[in-house]
Every structure is written in structure tokens, then in C-alpha cells.
Amino acid sequence: MRVAVASFEFEGNTLSNQIHGRGDFARKVLAEGAAMLRAVEGRDLAVAGGMEVLAAAGLEVVPLVAAQGGSGGRVDDGFYREIRDQIISGAAAAMPLAGVYLALHGAMITESENDPEGEILAAVRQVVGPAIPITASFDLHAHVTPRMVAAADALVGYETYPHIDAHNTGRRAAEILVGAIRGRIRPVMRLRRIDALLPVAGGATDDPDAPMAKLRRSARRAEQEGRVISASYFPVQPWLDIPDLGIAGLAVADGDAEAAAQVADEIVREMWDRRREFEIPNFAPQEAARRALAHASPRVLISDAPDCVGGGAPGDAPAVLAALLEQATATPSAVLVVDAAAAAAAHQAGVGAALTTTIGASLDPRFHPAVAVDAVVESLHDGSFVYSGGVSAGTPGRMGPTAVLRVGELRIVVPTHATYEYGDEQYRAAGIDIRALRIAVLKNPMNFRTLLDHDTAWVMVAGPGPTTPSLDSIEWKVKRRPFWPCDDLPQPTYLGD
Incomplete structure (x- = not known):
């Protein structure tokens, strides 16, 4: 039983004037096929954690490509299409597949595409068909879109900031994939989003009294109580001037769409209710x-x-x-x-x-x-x-x-x-x-x-x-107001999912 695996990770920023291509990725991680295994082996990366779980489950890992470019402005369209096509053609060449695992960031943007990970997931889904499970690991600051959710069986986000659990997040995403392949679970996923942004600096999870640490405990409690398989919170990369940007809650349940929807809503609503706690002092x-x-x-x-x-x-x-x-x-x-x-x-x-x-x-x-x-x-x-x-x-x-x-x-x-x-x-x-x-x-x-x-x-x-x-100091040109924190809204506005 073969599982295709790829990593394509980059965090975009529309306020940046930089365009990033092959050279920027090559200075970090860029490897194809079998070389991908050597490039990530023994490292605390999400893709490494995912492959460890798949191999331990007796599944054959088919490495496609690993491309990690860090953060910046937009990814060069030509380089993006090159890696995207490698993932798509690699998955097609590896058929028949039992599943697909992708290590993504979730907030990549390119010169012409604001949802490239959604495009990749949708294209892979078209290749493998509706019955083959697809899971992906995301950064905690992912901009999760309905297109991503529609194409995947499970998306799992980091739970820590500073990020120290990338490897474990890859393992969690792969464990859900193994369960789906073996028929032990039937993952169903729901997303809820609110039209709000949160200051990044207030999102620490290492302080037990910080709002994100409290949110982390709520998400883990939903899993421990057996309500869902996985609960993720996405305070989002806030420096993206795109129309549908907002904080998100996402949950994966075993066949229970209502439970997933309820937990996803609880998560994003708690983020909203604690929004003022994310603001911390800063100085010129x-x-x-x-x-x-x-x-x-x-x-x-x-x-x-x-x-x-x-x-x-x-x-x-x-x-x-x-x-x-x-x-x-x-x-x-x-x-x-x-x-x-x-x-x-x-x-x-x-x-x-x-x-x-x-x-x-x-x-x-x-x-x-x-x-x-x-x-x-x-x-x-x-x-x-x-x-x-x-x-x-x-x-x-x-x-x-x-x-x-x-x-x-x-x-x-x-x-x-x-x-x-x-x-x-x-x-x-x-x-x-x-x-x-x-x-x-x-x-x-x-x-x-x-x-x-x-x-x-x-x-x-x-x-x-x-x-x-200071998110309220940004001259927003594409994202429409009102939204928190630029506008002091008493009630949340939900984005369509």
C-alpha cells in the first residue's frame, strides 16, 4: 500500500515587496524523489514526522518533493507551478495509491494565486479520486480556505507558538491518514471562520495564562473527551491583504459532521471572545x-x-x-x-x-x-x-x-x-x-x-x-472593513465556509 508524500511550505505576506524563487528555497530545503528522504531524515520537520508514522504502519512511502522556503512576500509563479506540477504528476505516476500526505504551511501566496495550497489539494484530489484519503499538516498561522477543506479528509495545525511541534503535527496528520486507510476511522472535517485578525505577538502558548495557551487547552480537551479526533485553531497570518482572511477553528471527527462543526465553532468563538487579550504593549x-x-x-x-x-x-x-x-x-x-x-x-x-x-x-x-x-x-x-x-x-x-x-x-x-x-x-x-x-x-x-x-x-x-x-495601522486595500481590530465590533461576523 503506497502513500505519496510531499512538502511545500512557505508563508506569504502581501505587505512585503519580495518575490521568492528557486534560490530562496534551495538555501533551505529543496529535494526531489529519493533525495527528499535524505534531506529531511532525522529532522524535527512535519514531513519527517509524517513519514515516520507511515513507515511504522507498514505503508510504502513514495517521496515526491520537499520544498521549504521559509517566509517572505510572494512565490514566483514559475517556481510555484514547477513544484505544484511535480506533486501532481508524481501522485499520478504513483497510482494506485492508498493515501496522500502533504506537509504545507497554509498561508503561501504567489504572484497570481492567493490560495495555492487549496489549488494543490484540489488538483491532487482530482488525480486520486474521491475515495483515497488525503491529509495535510499546517502551520498554526495558516489561512485555511473552503477549497482546502473540500479537497482534504483532514487538516491538522501546529498547536504551539513558538512552533516546537512541527514534527508531532506531521505525525498526527499521518496517524489520521493511517486510520482512514485501515478503515478504523471515517474522518469528516468542518471549518468555521470569523472576520477578525489577531496580533501575532499576543499568541504565545508557552505562558499558561496567555489566551492562546487557554485555547490550546480547550482544543485538547475536545479531543480527550472523544468529541473529535483533532481540533485546530488558526489565528491566521495577519499580513495578507486578501478578501476572505480571518481567524478559524477546524475540527476533524469520526463520521460525526455535527460534532466537528460544533467544536470548530467553539474554537473560533473562544478566539473572538479573548481577542483583546492578544494585544500587548509595543513602542517606537x-x-x-x-x-x-x-x-x-x-x-x-x-x-x-x-x-x-x-x-x-x-x-x-x-x-x-x-x-x-x-x-x-x-x-x-x-x-x-x-x-x-x-x-x-x-x-x-x-x-x-x-x-x-x-x-x-x-x-x-x-x-x-x-x-x-x-x-x-x-x-x-x-x-x-x-x-x-x-x-x-x-x-x-x-x-x-x-x-x-x-x-x-x-x-x-x-x-x-x-x-x-x-x-x-x-x-x-x-x-x-x-x-x-x-x-x-x-x-x-x-x-x-x-x-x-x-x-x-x-x-x-x-x-x-x-x-x-499594529494591524489597525495598515492601509488595507483589498480586505473589506469592518473587521477586528480595525473596527470595534460588538459581535463576530462569520465568513462563508
């Missing part, structure tokens, strides 16, 4: 730097939320760098700003050289101007590292030629390419131990929490950028 860059310097804790992490690479920003915003240059050059601190030209200039100048350059706004100059810097080249690196946790655990990170520039006690890490941040891997790759610093800047609104301890506090930056935490 200058004020954030001032607060970090004045904080009583030995170490403070500044979350540069508007320039989150993991949410689709290019990582080149120099606003926090400008604030630190003004206030903190006498303080042991570090900040990372992507700038290929500045990195190349530092490599050409060499270690110990004085360098006058501009940094930042090289990829997206819409929000902040570049910052002029007179620095010393402290060290040079190839920018390679391996992720220690999260959705990319065990996979390589490639910043490309990277320089560390020094201005007083401030170190500026300047990589060639943006990379997703999980912990402090980028700083360690540049020879910097953030535990020895007073201030370290992380370009994400959530994963910095993996670095918190009793000696470490944090402050979050507000302001313009592709991943601004």
Missing part, C-alpha cells in the same frame, strides 16, 4: 531602546517586530540600529540588519579595517532610510549554521557572507541573506554570545521567548514595516 524604536537601557534586568531583548523575517519581512530595517547608534554605543549590545552590499564591502576591506558605509533599507526602502555608519570590521564569517529548534530544527541556515561591524560597544551583524530566526543561531554563527550582552535585538515577535530566563527581559518595537504589530 527610540523609546524601546530607552526602556531597554533603563530596565533593571541584566539583559534585555528588543523584539524588532515590524521587520520579522519569519513573518515575511526582508530583515533589512535599520530603525532599531539607528536608535542604538544614538543611545547605546557605550553599552554591550548587538543588532542584525541584512545588507548584501555592506557585507561585501566589509569582506573586501578585511578584518580590522575602518569602514564607512550605509546599512539597511537595501531590499525594502519604503519604511526607513538607510543608516550611515563609521565602524571597524571586527570579524568575517560564511554565515552558515544549523537550527537548534522550531519548525526548521536540524536544517541548515545560510546567511551568506556575513560581517560583524563594531561601533564602540555596539556590534552590527550584517548578513547577505535574510534567515528565519528561531533562537540566537545567527548571532552564534557570527561569534557573538548574547548572554554576555546588555541588549540584543531579535527580528521576530515571538521566537525570542526561547531565549528568556530569570535574567532576561524584553521590550517590543512598534512602527511601520511588513510585519507591523
Whole structure:
């Protein structure tokens, strides 16, 4: 009994000006056929977890392709069609199949398609027919659409943020697939969506008192009580200016559509009822730097939320760098700003050289101007590292030629390419131990929490950028208002499912 398996994961952002193609995916994970098995083996990825379950169940895994591009703007249409067609033709060539498992993100967008995962699932369904079960694992921030639900038997989302359960989510999706193949369960799925968006930074699950942690407990309770097989919550990737974007609850039951619908509605309604709990304080860059310097804790992490690479920003915003240059050059601190030209200039100048350059706004100059810097080249690196946790655990990170520039006690890490941040891997790759610093800047609104301890506090930056935490500040052009949080609505508006 053969099961086709593929991974195609990318998180889009319509506020980003970036287009991503083969080279961006190749720097992360891109492998076809049997090479896919070697590329993901032993890693904490959803597709690896799913294949482990399938193999343990005695099913023959047919690897099609693994393509993981992280986050950014839109995927190049040509590259998207190439991977899409590999999945579709691979499934067709592998027939007869007992099932299909896909590891997807759920919030990919391309130059011309706002629901590419829905298109892929629908095309695979057309290939295998109505009787062959299809399951997929999704990121917690997936934009789940009715087309996805209509084409699949079960969709299963991550339950943690910071994301530490990708591998387990793949296992859960594969376990449902095995049950359906063996005839032990008859999965039926229902989706409920509300026209609302939630600030990403307030969606932590590692704090038991946080709203998403409470929602997590509600979802698991519905499963433990036997009401459904799987309950997922999708607070959605909020930086997508598309018409039908909204928070979602989704449930998979064993043959009981009414139970699935009831649990899905309970989940999304709880998100709505707790919506105000997701809002947390954030500050303009200058004020954030001032607060970090004045904080009583030995170490403070500044979350540069508007320039989150993991949410689709290019990582080149120099606003926090400008604030630190003004206030903190006498303080042991570090900040990372992507700038290929500045990195190349530092490599050409060499270690110990004085360098006058501009940094930042090289990829997206819409929000902040570049910052002029007179620095010393402290060290040079190839920018390679391996992720220690999260959705990319065990996979390589490639910043490309990277320089560390020094201005007083401030170190500026300047990589060639943006990379997703999980912990402090980028700083360690540049020879910097953030535990020895007073201030370290992380370009994400959530994963910095993996670095918190009793000696470490944090402050979050507000302001313009592709991943601004102030959703009501965005100039929405496609998504129609009113919707929360741009409008203070007393009752939820449900989106058609």
C-alpha cells in the first residue's frame, strides 16, 4: 500500500515587496524523489514526522518533493507551478495509491494565486479520486480556505507558538491518514471562520495564562473527551491583504459532521471572545531602546517586530540600529540588519579595517532610510549554521557572507541573506554570545521567548514595516472593513465556509 508524500511550505505576506524563487528555497530545503528522504531524515520537520508514522504502519512511502522556503512576500509563479506540477504528476505516476500526505504551511501566496495550497489539494484530489484519503499538516498561522477543506479528509495545525511541534503535527496528520486507510476511522472535517485578525505577538502558548495557551487547552480537551479526533485553531497570518482572511477553528471527527462543526465553532468563538487579550504593549524604536537601557534586568531583548523575517519581512530595517547608534554605543549590545552590499564591502576591506558605509533599507526602502555608519570590521564569517529548534530544527541556515561591524560597544551583524530566526543561531554563527550582552535585538515577535530566563527581559518595537504589530495601522486595500481590530465590533461576523 503506497502513500505519496510531499512538502511545500512557505508563508506569504502581501505587505512585503519580495518575490521568492528557486534560490530562496534551495538555501533551505529543496529535494526531489529519493533525495527528499535524505534531506529531511532525522529532522524535527512535519514531513519527517509524517513519514515516520507511515513507515511504522507498514505503508510504502513514495517521496515526491520537499520544498521549504521559509517566509517572505510572494512565490514566483514559475517556481510555484514547477513544484505544484511535480506533486501532481508524481501522485499520478504513483497510482494506485492508498493515501496522500502533504506537509504545507497554509498561508503561501504567489504572484497570481492567493490560495495555492487549496489549488494543490484540489488538483491532487482530482488525480486520486474521491475515495483515497488525503491529509495535510499546517502551520498554526495558516489561512485555511473552503477549497482546502473540500479537497482534504483532514487538516491538522501546529498547536504551539513558538512552533516546537512541527514534527508531532506531521505525525498526527499521518496517524489520521493511517486510520482512514485501515478503515478504523471515517474522518469528516468542518471549518468555521470569523472576520477578525489577531496580533501575532499576543499568541504565545508557552505562558499558561496567555489566551492562546487557554485555547490550546480547550482544543485538547475536545479531543480527550472523544468529541473529535483533532481540533485546530488558526489565528491566521495577519499580513495578507486578501478578501476572505480571518481567524478559524477546524475540527476533524469520526463520521460525526455535527460534532466537528460544533467544536470548530467553539474554537473560533473562544478566539473572538479573548481577542483583546492578544494585544500587548509595543513602542517606537527610540523609546524601546530607552526602556531597554533603563530596565533593571541584566539583559534585555528588543523584539524588532515590524521587520520579522519569519513573518515575511526582508530583515533589512535599520530603525532599531539607528536608535542604538544614538543611545547605546557605550553599552554591550548587538543588532542584525541584512545588507548584501555592506557585507561585501566589509569582506573586501578585511578584518580590522575602518569602514564607512550605509546599512539597511537595501531590499525594502519604503519604511526607513538607510543608516550611515563609521565602524571597524571586527570579524568575517560564511554565515552558515544549523537550527537548534522550531519548525526548521536540524536544517541548515545560510546567511551568506556575513560581517560583524563594531561601533564602540555596539556590534552590527550584517548578513547577505535574510534567515528565519528561531533562537540566537545567527548571532552564534557570527561569534557573538548574547548572554554576555546588555541588549540584543531579535527580528521576530515571538521566537525570542526561547531565549528568556530569570535574567532576561524584553521590550517590543512598534512602527511601520511588513510585519507591523499594529494591524489597525495598515492601509488595507483589498480586505473589506469592518473587521477586528480595525473596527470595534460588538459581535463576530462569520465568513462563508
